[in-house]
Amino acid sequence: MLFVALSADGRTVSLAGAERWEREGLMRLKRQEPFFCPACRQEVVLRSGRYRLPHFAHRKGAACPVExxxxxxxxxxxxxxxxxxxxxxxxxxxxxxxxxxxxxxxxxxxxxxxxxxxxxxxxxxxxxxxxxxxxxxxxxxxxxxxxxxxxxxxxxxxxxxxxxxxxxxxxxxxxxxxxxxxxxxxxxxxxxxxxxxxxxxxxxxxxxxxxxxxxxxxxxxxxxxxxxxxxLPLSPTFWERWLERKKQWRRTFPLYPNQTVRRICADFYQAGIVPSLFPTEAGWPVPRGYLWETAPFIWQTYVLLFLLGKTGRPATAVSLFQWLDDKIRTGRLVPRRLPLVGRDTYREAVGEYLHWLSLLGYLRREEGDQLHLVKPLSFPSTVDQMIHQDAALLEQIHQTSALSCYWSTLEFGRVxxxxxxxxxxxxxxxxxxxxxxxxxxx
Known part of the structure; x- marks a missing residue:
């Protein structure tokens, strides 16, 4: 359906605002001459009614390349x-x-x-x-x-x-x-x-x-x-709701496994992690977290698994991204590709998460882009203990002055x-x- 068509002599005829015309005027225009689609040049029909906006429409069976x-x-x-x-x-x-x-x-x-x-x-x-x-x-x-x-x-x-x-x-x-x-x-x-x-x-x-x-x-x-x-600020109850979601992840994630979830759980178990007891330090929002389709607790746990596997040995951001790329190729992780956002990729979200870990004292970044995990992660033995640890870490986040700039980016939209x-x-x-x-x- 179109608002704009061409008359027989090539003039542009627009029906935008034509709902204010008298019905007789529309009928007179309809009888006056044929109209044509500006794209395919096929004849179109002027249609109007009591409850529909006046518009042009292709005849039944017409094939227009832009419709x-x-x-x-x-x-x-x-x-x-x-x-x-x-x-x-x-x-x-x-x-x-x-x-x-x-x-x-x-x-x-x-x-x-x-x-x-x-x-x-x-x-x-x-x-x-x-x-x-x-x-x-x-x-x-x-x-x-x-x-x-x-x-x-x-x-x-x-x-x-x-x-x-x-x-x-x-x-x-x-x-x-x-x-x-x-x-x-x-x-x-x-x-x-x-x-x-x-x-x-x-x-x-x-x-x-x-x-x-x-x-x-x-x-x-x-x-x-x-x-x-x-x-625009986030909802006043945002952090409370986020902790509720973390609790839900812990209690329901392994319950409805598809093939991808089974692979992820196998990776966690192989690393000695019960899926519902993923580290307290995983599953937090970062400003560019929208560049992942995969839930935050999963991709962030994979980042921590990589760092844990490199304890005592040098790790770099390059090797971390290569490792994550392999998880993407096997379908365990899924980045979100947004054609209108530019060339940002999941790596920006990972970089923000690494920065967050360093501000909390878990990660040290050294010359040559080396990454060192310097503070033990939290691995309680029950879901209830882990939920308590989640709340405690959130309290630490809010009380850590070094994180004030980071959270202002998230909560108030730093330009x-x-x-x-x-x-x-x-x-x-x-x-x-x-x-x-x-x-x-x-």
């Missing part, structure tokens, strides 16, 4: 709302422009400052390969892709405050504001006319994560606000400026020649 999934009324309304939102801010914006160089049609193309943006409002689920293909196409033209999910995708936990469920599909939409290290996901609800911002995700598993979430009226929000780093080199790596280089698409006559 990959059906559009819903929610998508049409949201697309119209976001276009009007940009226009009200004085943006030079175009609705549904066809970009022949990449054979793509973003929902909205607009310019802000020197940069050109493609805004996509995604209501249906699409394959990751198609998502990446669209992003790559925009970046090829120097266009910055911006994605907004339909708010119906967001699932909050009815039981745990501050916990949400994010599918692998939703994780694809995680991106960072310029100069921020922490990702966020944007949603929009055309029913309530509000943006929903999910910020600072701290994953517990493949799909469950703690996050800060807020809701913002479209009418009181601007695009510069969108691009600014967000200092880190991205270098121009990193921006280029992220495919965010401006290309003024693409601005012509804003003025191109169809």
């Amino acid at each position: 990959h999934e059906p559009e819903s009324e929610r998508h049409l309304t949201g697309k119209r709302d976001l276009f009007a939102w940009l226009i009200r801010q004085g943006m030079e914006a175009k609705l549904e422009p066809y970009l022949p160089a990449i054979k793509q049609r973003p929902d909205i193309l607009f310019r802000h400052g020197p940069h050109l943006y493609a805004l996509e409002y995604q209501c249906s689920t699409i394959d990751e390969s198609l998502f990446r293909e669209r992003n790559d196409g925009y970046r090829l033209l120097g266009i910055r892709p911006l994605w907004v999910l339909g708010a119906h995708h967001l699932r909050r936990s009815p039981k745990y405050s501050g916990e949400v469920q994010l599918s692998r599909f939703q994780w694809l939409f995680a991106h960072r504001a310029p100069h921020s290290v922490v990702p966020h996901i944007w949603y929009y609800s055309p029913e309530t006319k509000r943006f929903i911002r999910l910020f600072r995700p701290l994953p517990l598993s493949v799909q469950r994560t703690f996050a800060a979430v807020d809701s913002i009226p479209l009418s009181s929000f601007s695009f510069p606000d969108w691009m600014a780093p967000c200092p 880190e400026k991205m270098s121009r080199k990193q921006e280029k790596m992220n495919g965010m280089v401006n290309n003024n020649s693409c601005i012509d698409y804003l003025y191109k006559e169809e």
Whole structure:
């Protein structure tokens, strides 16, 4: 379904806002002449009704190269709302422009400052390969892709405050504001006319994560606000909930083993660790923990197993990453790859965890990037003892002054400026020649 089509003589006809037209006017336009899709040039039909927004639609059986999934009324309304939102801010914006160089049609193309943006409002689920293909196409033209999910995708936990469920599909939409290290996901609800911002995700598993979430009226929000780093705090009960999750990991992890869990448990047993009694020092949040799909207690225990195996012998970060890469190849560990976050990998999360261990006095890093475990890890003999140790370590964390800067990064979103080199790596280089698409006559 489209808001924009071509007339027989090549003029652009837009139905954005046409719901305010008189019905007779729409019928007159419908009878006046045929209309054509700007992408495939096949004839489209003007449709309108009492409960549906006026739009153009391909005839049954037509094959358009840029229509990959059906559009819903929610998508049409949201697309119209976001276009009007940009226009009200004085943006030079175009609705549904066809970009022949990449054979793509973003929902909205607009310019802000020197940069050109493609805004996509995604209501249906699409394959990751198609998502990446669209992003790559925009970046090829120097266009910055911006994605907004339909708010119906967001699932909050009815039981745990501050916990949400994010599918692998939703994780694809995680991106960072310029100069921020922490990702966020944007949603929009055309029913309530509000943006929903999910910020600072701290994953517990493949799909469950703690996050800060807020809701913002479209009418009181601007695009510069969108691009600014967000200092949303975590839930006041975050640490209490995190300890509850650690307790749940200890009591349920080995109970429902699939093949991967059996392999992980075998590795733990081989190292002399009962899976439910993984070290107290494992299973803690780090700012870039979202770069792992694997639960924090598992990948952090593997880091500790490597360091324990090197007791009395030199270990380096390079050898640690080689060891973790082997666990990834065998399916024991799974990194999360986020196409909009740049080139950060799971190694950034591991580096933060090593830094955390060093601040607590467990790890010493020496010249030549050597790693030495210099403080014994905690291995109580029962789950109840381990749960007590978890709470005690959290108390130590809060009372350790050297950790104040570290936790301020996690809790208050310390801003880190991205270098121009990193921006280029992220495919965010401006290309003024693409601005012509804003003025191109169809």
